[in-house]
Amino acid sequence: MNIAMQPKIKATSKENTKSENLTEYLIDAIVEGDIAPGSKISEPELAKRFEVSRGPLREAIMRVEGLGLIERIPHIGARVISFSTEHLLELYSVREALEGMAARLAARHITAEEIRSLEAVLSTHSEHIDQVEGASYFHQHGDFDFHYQIIKASRNKKLVSLLCDELYHLLRMYRYQSPRSHSRPEEALDEHKYILQAITNRDEELAEMLMRRHISGSRRLIEQQLDNEQGEEK
CATH class of the missing domain: 1.20.120.530 (GntR ligand-binding domain-like)
Structure with missing residues (x-):
């Protein structure tokens, strides 16, 4: 997964939790191709880069999966969808x-x-x-x-x-x-x-x-x- 670009996460406020900000970042990065179709979503890499615990990160990934932008493949894990x-x-x-x-x-x-x-x-x-x-x-x-x-x-x-x-x-x-x-x-x-x-x-x-x-x-x-x-x- 290529996440070398600058994070787009907004500053956390009372209204926006870390999970919500991560969700917004992942959506934009996937939609705009910054995280390429077919790329594996690395939880450790994202957690380290954005200094968040696994809890908010997994919640964000589940939300993005619910939007159809990420799919889970047995024995492989979460990947960005590819359009057929x-x-x-x-x-x-x-x-x-x-x-x-x-x-x-x-x-x-x-x-x-x-x-x-x-x-x-x-x-x-x-x-x-x-x-x-x-x-x-x-x-x-x-x-x-x-x-x-x-x-x-x-x-x-x-x-x-x-x-x-x-x-x-x-x-x-x-x-x-x-x-x-x-x-x-x-x-x-x-x-x-x-x-x-x-x-x-x-x-x-x-x-x-x-x-x-x-x-x-x-x-x-x-x-x-x-x-x-x-x-x-x-």
């Missing part, structure tokens, strides 16, 4: 169904303030695309992520748990570590605008349809890229 084609396409199929539902519910429950926030997010994304001349989409995370905000606006706790906790960081990991050729910035931005317009208009059926179509388009692009890569290897 099957795993990736399954992730997008689940997203298509669940985020379509989230968009439908968001159209029913979203507030004016949340709509303004989504408009601001898309404005920022548009500016970035202009700055890089359409070379990439500007993916932020958490409350600054377009999809994340829509899921939160659904007001469905189970959807929020599944999409913002269990699946969200897997998607972030793929975004960070995938080739730019999987991206379609201007088309994606237009689709986001249409989705937001449907949600703003309280058109539940259209919002769900557009969101499903949007994610399905991303999945097809991934399939095409993977087919091209396999063709080049032959």
Whole structure:
């Protein structure tokens, strides 16, 4: 496991325990590729580097494992997951169904303030695309992520748990570590605008349809890229 980079752990406060800070560090390091896919998680190495006991460390590892970023392999131990084609396409199929539902519910429950926030997010994304001349989409995370905000606006706790906790960081990991050729910035931005317009208009059926179509388009692009890569290897 390569952890030679500077720790990103924030100073411990009343609200943040060592375990929570370690969890945040591990998530970011895995998502951004600082700890590479397939790497073994060395508890002694992490405990020594961050001067923490095994208790908080194991608690952090269990939390990250619960997010699907770490897997335990018999006789080997904890390792960072590696994306397989099957795993990736399954992730997008689940997203298509669940985020379509989230968009439908968001159209029913979203507030004016949340709509303004989504408009601001898309404005920022548009500016970035202009700055890089359409070379990439500007993916932020958490409350600054377009999809994340829509899921939160659904007001469905189970959807929020599944999409913002269990699946969200897997998607972030793929975004960070995938080739730019999987991206379609201007088309994606237009689709986001249409989705937001449907949600703003309280058109539940259209919002769900557009969101499903949007994610399905991303999945097809991934399939095409993977087919091209396999063709080049032959």
